[in-house]
Amino acid sequence: MYINGTWVETGNTFDVTNPATGEVIGQVPDASAAHIDDAIGAAHDAGFSWRHTTAYERSGLLYRAWQLMLEQKRELAELMTREQGKPLKASLNEVQYGADFLLWFAEEAKRVYGQTIPSARKDQRFWVQKQPVGVVGAITPWNYPISMITRKVGPALAAGCTVVLKPAETTPLCAMAMFRIFEQAGFPKGVVNLVTKLDPAPVGNALCDDPRVRKITFTGSTPVGKMLNERAARHMKRVSMELGGHAPALVFADADPVHAAKGLSLVKFLNTGQACISPNRILVQREVMEPFLGELGKRIGGMRAGNGMDEGVRIGPLINEAAIVKVDRQVRDAVDKGARLLAGGERLLTPELAGGHFYAPTLLSDVTPEMLIYREETFGPVAAVIPFDTEAEALAMANDTAYGLAAYIYTENLSQAMRVFEGLDFGIIGINDINPTSAAAPFGGMKESGLGREGAREGIEEYLETKLGGIAVA
Ligand code: ADP
Numbered sequence: 109m110y111i112n113g114t115w116v117e118t119g120n121t122f123d124v125t126n127p128a129t130g131e132v133i134g135q136v137p138d139a140s141a142a143h144i145d146d147a148i149g150a151a152h153d154a155g156f157s158w159r160h161t162t163a164y165e166r167s168g169l170l171y172r173a174w175q176l177m178l179e180q181k182r183e184l185a186e187l188m189t190r191e192q193g194k195p196l197k198a199s200l201n202e203v204q205y206g207a208d209f210l211l212w213f214a215e216e217a218k219r220v221y222g223q224t225i226p227s228a229r230k231d232q233r234f235w236v237q238k239q240p241v242g243v244v245g246a247i248t249p250w251n252y253p254i255s256m257i258t259r260k261v262g263p264a265l266a267a268g269c270t271v272v273l274k275p276a277e278t279t280p281l282c283a284m285a286m287f288r289i290f291e292q293a294g295f296p297k298g299v300v301n302l303v304t305k306l307d308p309a310p311v312g313n314a315l316c317d318d319p320r321v322r323k324i325t326f327t328g329s330t331p332v333g334k335m336l337n338e339r340a341a342r343h344m345k346r347v348s349m350e351l352g353g354h355a356p357a358l359v360f361a362d363a364d365p366v367h368a369a370k371g372l373s374l375v376k377f378l379n380t381g382q383a384c385i386s387p388n389r390i391l392v393q394r395e396v397m398e399p400f401l402g403e404l405g406k407r408i409g410g411m412r413a414g415n416g417m418d419e420g421v422r423i424g425p426l427i428n429e430a431a432i433v434k435v436d437r438q439v440r441d442a443v444d445k446g447a448r449l450l451a452g453g454e455r456l457l458t459p460e461l462a463g464g465h466f467y468a469p470t471l472l473s474d475v476t477p478e479m480l481i482y483r484e485e486t487f488g489p490v491a492a493v494i495p496f497d498t499e500a501e502a503l504a505m506a507n508d509t510a511y512g513l514a515a516y517i518y519t520e521n522l523s524q525a526m527r528v529f530e531g532l533d534f535g536i537i538g539i540n541d542i543n544p545t546s547a548a549a550p551f552g553g554m555k556e557s558g559l560g561r562e563g564a565r566e567g568i569e570e571y572l573e574t575k576l577g578g579i580a581v582a
Pocket residue numbers: 247248249250274275276277308309310311312313327328329330332333335
């Protein structure tokens with residue numbers, strides 16, 4: 109753990125395993141209550157001077173961390189593939205995406221503007237200044253183990269906040285590698301602190317309950333996000349919540365079905381479906397169903413599952429055994445209720461995949477609202493296809509979910525694209541585009557997918573307070 113500028117070890121550790129092989133690849137400290145308290149104390153104490161550094165100093169340090177990430181891109185990516193399982197190419201992309209946030213917020217640090225406001229009184233002036241919220245408690249997930257750290261730590265540090273971060277217990281090694289970079293970049297002691305623990309609840313509870321922590325930023329599942337938000341509310345803490353999703357993808361008859369199938373095969377199976385913006389329901393207008401399914405089936409048939417370090421592997425392992433059980437349960441339930449299984453549908457147990465958590469890339473058609481997969485987030489390599497007839501029907505189905513993170517539209521009809529874009533209750537919408545994410549663009553969800561936005565100009569606002577000054581001028 110990295111607390112107050114020092115690497116801290118303990119007698120208590122827990123194992124980190126490679127999900128492709130089951131092999132133990134490291135041991136990390138299991139924090140005690142005292143460690144958590146020390147980290148919060150260090151962040152609190154460091155905040156007094158950190159908030160008074162200039163934006164240019166903070167920007168320079170973030171810029172240096174960005175450079176170090178790019179210099180160490182290959183090592184970081186290899187570690188990520190071993191710890192999280194995604195194919196090496198995807199890991200390299202993620203390190204780049206993660207680094208983008210540091211560069212973006214190195215720049216945004218210098219653009220934290222206030223304003224002056226005209227008063228109705230001749231003898232009065234108003235001005236508004238932005239200030240850091242204070243100590244930030246950050247909890248990050250395992251599916252994007254590096255970029256979810258920089259997406260939170262980057263804007264927090266840029267704004268002048270200090271941080272205590274708890275990474276997912278399955279991917280603490282990536283977090284340690286990132287904190288080595290923060291250390292090498294030269295952030296003052298106590299400004300960034302890392303606490304690792306096998307049981308996340310005590311860390312979450314301490315971050316929510318300790319009055320020195322002023323903000324909770326979380327990426328993970330909706331149930332945990334709700335629990336943290338409720339607990340943070342007891343102290344009226346600020347929160348940013350990036351939670352689950354159940355993205356619909358709407359393929360209209362006006363689209364090229366082959367192009368749509370190609371795009372959706374890429375985004376659906378990205379990170380083996382373990383992404384909150386992964387399309388969970390692919391809604392296809394009946395006229396183009398046949399060519400769409402033909403192309404998607406062909407592409408899924410050509411996907412190779414395996415160890416992400418091996419050339420040509422597209423489908424990495426799922427993160428653990430529970431993920432396999434959940435995916436398989438959704439597939440069985442769909443088939444039992446009448447879905448057609450067009451590819452996959454089983455755990456992969458060949459000798460070369462032994463020890464890993466692999467599930468075959470799967471294609472289900474004729475999915476209906478009665479099936480679990482229609483409502484539950486899958487987080488696995490299963491494409492669920494649902495037919496529709498009219499635009500109104502597709503929109504109603506797409507919005508028929510408690511989630512509101514990402515959605516996708518395929519159509520060449522501009523009016524239809526605008527109508528559907530405006531009608532979808534989702535925060536991120538790709539139109540004939542499968543990658544509407546960038547450090548420069550606001551990422552976040554509506555409804556039970558969360559609160560707040562990350563990246564973009566909005567990203568730094570989440571870590572700033574607005575302070576009003578009113579002065580009487582004699
Ligand atoms: P997932 O189902 O994708 O693993 P989680 O919400 O369980 O999503 O995990 C996301 C992050 O939240 C991880 O860092 C995990 O350790 C953390 N987490 C899980 N449960 C709690 C909890 N009760 N309190 C605080 N953090 C938690």
